[in-house]
Amino acid sequence: MSLDGFAAGPQQSKKNPLGIGGTRLHEWVLPLAAWRAQHGLEGGEVNESTRVFEESVADIGATIMGRNMFGGHPGPWHAAEPWNGWWGANPPYHHPVFVLTHHPRPPVALEGGTTFTFVTDGIEAALELAHRASRGLDVALAGGASTARQYLTAGLIDEMEIHLVPVLLGAGERLFEDVRDLGPLELARTVAAPNVTHLKFVRQ
Amino acid sequence: MSLDGFAAGPQQSKKNPLGIGGTRLHEWVLPLAAWRAQHGLEGGEVNESTRVFEESVADIGATIMGRNMFGGHPGPWHAAEPWNGWWGANPPYHHPVFVLTHHPRPPVALEGGTTFTFVTDGIEAALELAHRASRGLDVALAGGASTARQYLTAGLIDEMEIHLVPVLLGAGERLFEDVRDLGPLELARTVAAPNVTHLKFVRQ
Numbered sequence: 001m002s003l004d005g006f007a008a009g010p011q012q013s014k015k016n017p018l019g020i021g022g023t024r025l026h027e028w029v030l031p032l033a034a035w036r037a038q039h040g041l042e043g044g045e046v047n048e049s050t051r052v053f054e055e056s057v058a059d060i061g062a063t064i065m066g067r068n069m070f071g072g073h074p075g076p077w078h079a080a081e082p083w084n085g086w087w088g089a090n091p092p093y094h095h096p097v098f099v100l101t102h103h104p105r106p107p108v109a110l111e112g113g114t115t116f117t118f119v120t121d122g123i124e125a126a127l128e129l130a131h132r133a134s135r136g137l138d139v140a141l142a143g144g145a146s147t148a149r150q151y152l153t154a155g156l157i158d159e160m161e162i163h164l165v166p167v168l169l170g171a172g173e174r175l176f177e178d179v180r181d182l183g184p185l186e187l188a189r190t191v192a193a194p195n196v197t198h199l200k201f202v203r204q
Numbered sequence: 205m206s207l208d209g210f211a212a213g214p215q216q217s218k219k220n221p222l223g224i225g226g227t228r229l230h231e232w233v234l235p236l237a238a239w240r241a242q243h244g245l246e247g248g249e250v251n252e253s254t255r256v257f258e259e260s261v262a263d264i265g266a267t268i269m270g271r272n273m274f275g276g277h278p279g280p281w282h283a284a285e286p287w288n289g290w291w292g293a294n295p296p297y298h299h300p301v302f303v304l305t306h307h308p309r310p311p312v313a314l315e316g317g318t319t320f321t322f323v324t325d326g327i328e329a330a331l332e333l334a335h336r337a338s339r340g341l342d343v344a345l346a347g348g349a350s351t352a353r354q355y356l357t358a359g360l361i362d363e364m365e366i367h368l369v370p371v372l373l374g375a376g377e378r379l380f381e382d383v384r385d386l387g388p389l390e391l392a393r394t395v396a397a398p399n400v401t402h403l404k405f406v407r408q
Binding site: 003004005162164166167168170174175176178179180181182186187189190191192195197199201 | 207208209366368370371372374378379380382383384385386390391393394395396399401403405
């Protein structure tokens with residue numbers, strides 16, 4: 001999230017999925033050796049963000065994301081030109097992923113253990129499916145902002161990590177738009193790292 | 205500033221100068237022994253915020269603030285019922301304070317060395333007056349949000365400290381509303397403290 005509260009820049013599109021300036025919010029993670037290894041790349045840095053990144057991917061058995069994050073195009077799915085996400089043939093999840101959408105579609109199984117299941121009956125149904133699929137591990141909420149807000153408002157979040165990036169985007173999608181309070185979530189730890197501050201909130 | 209970017213809550217008034225929920229943004233500072241001493245009170249805590257607070261008040265020779273922060277009522281000053289700020293007969297500044305306003309008014313000298321001078325010809329004039337009055341020390345910009353935005357947008361800020369409080373206000377005055385970027389300001393240090401994260405930006 002930017003210092004002015006945006007989780008993505010304005011004018012998100014297939015060409016520019018994070019919106020104008022939105023890639024700046026991810027610059028802290030790309031140089032990390034831990035992130036590179038997860039994406040099949042060698043080398044990289046080790047710094048204060050490393051343990052935060054490693055924690056965020058440890059013990060995850062299933063992931064939930066919104067249709068906007070899964071991406072491609074709005075509206076019904078195109079059977080002729082199937083959109084299978086941003087991550088290529090071997091996505092970095094390696095576990096079941098549940099995509100919230102208004103448009104039904106059969107599941108998609110990709111390489112490396114990632115399956116995308118499309119859920120049309122709401123956030124609680126997706127959470128229930130993800131819990132069952134996670135085999136006792138944690139369920140991660142990957143985003144985007146609208147999906148995060150829905151789960152926050154419903155009080156269904158046990159832990160939340162904000163990666164606060166010290167830049168302004170000036171416009172875009174606000175992570176906390178119309179969220180009135182954090183409910184039972186309280187700041188549990190802060191990690192100051194290069195170009196990012198990691199704020200972890202935990203249900204009290 | 206709240207996690208969702210507000211420097212004050214909604215419905216600011218004489219009775220509720222920080223707006224609904226706005227006092228939550230200041231809860232970290234009130235228990236500090238250093239803050240209490242500045243306000244003539246004994247006791248209090250010493251924690252990671254102490255040095256940040258002490259730095260923020262050290263070597264300040266003059267302060268600038270907006271009319272909204274100085275408070276009282278909007279529009280022309282009432283000569284019959286003069287409003288001399290929120291801070292009583294002996295304000296905690298102890299140096300010249302310049303108040304940006306559209307309405308001329310003679311200076312007010314209070315106890316302990318605080319004088320309020322009312323500047324009607326804009327932010328650059330106020331900065332020039334404050335520099336001259338500061339006798340070689342720093343000029344502090346106390347707020348509020350609108351005044352901070354004007355100086356930020358004009359590129360007149362050398363250092364900025366954000367006290368990020370891990371709560372949501374949901375509404376109110378956004379510190380960075382319509383500010384597009386931080387210009388030459390870059391994150392220089394982060395201090396994690398109880399119930400607040402201090403982010404210091406310095407001109408590069």
